[in-house]
Amino acid sequence: MKFYFHLCLIIPISLASGCLAGSSSQSRDDQVAQNRQHFSVQEQTDIARQDISARLGIAETQVTVIDARQVIWPDTSVGCAQPGYAYPQMLTAGIRIELLVGGEHYHYHAGNRGPVQYCQNPSAKKPQSRYEDR
Secondary structure, rough: OHHHHHHHHHHHHHHHHHHHHHHHHHHHHHOOOOOOOOOOOHHHHHHHHHHHHHHHOOOOHHEEEEEEEEEEEOOOOOOOOOOOOOOOOEEEEEEEEEEEEOEEEEEEEEEEOOOEEEEEEOOOOOOOOOOOOO
C-alpha cells in the first residue's frame, strides 16, 4: 500500500516536471530566436515613434523623423554608453534614429538584433553609415 502511494505521487510529479521542462526549453528557444530577430529600419522607426509619443503624451502625428538609417557603431554601446560600464570595442551593425518633437531632438539607437532604445545622452561621435561609399 505504501509503495503504491509513493508511485501515485512520483509518477505524476515526474510527468509534470518533464512537461514543464519541455515547455521551458521551448520558451527558451523562442527567446533565443527572438533575440536573433532582425528589425527593419521601418519597424524600428515605428517603435521609436510610439515610444516617444507615449513618453511625451502626444500623438504620433506630432513626431517628425529627421533621420533613420542602418549604421556601423564603433563599439557595443551603440552610441549610448552608460557611465561606469565598459563596452567591447568592436564594430556593431545597428540602427540610428533621430526624431524631432516641438524643436527638441530625440535619439534612438539599436544593435541589429534588438529593438531600438531611447538614448538620452548620445555619443558625440557619429556612427559610420552602413552603406557609405568607401
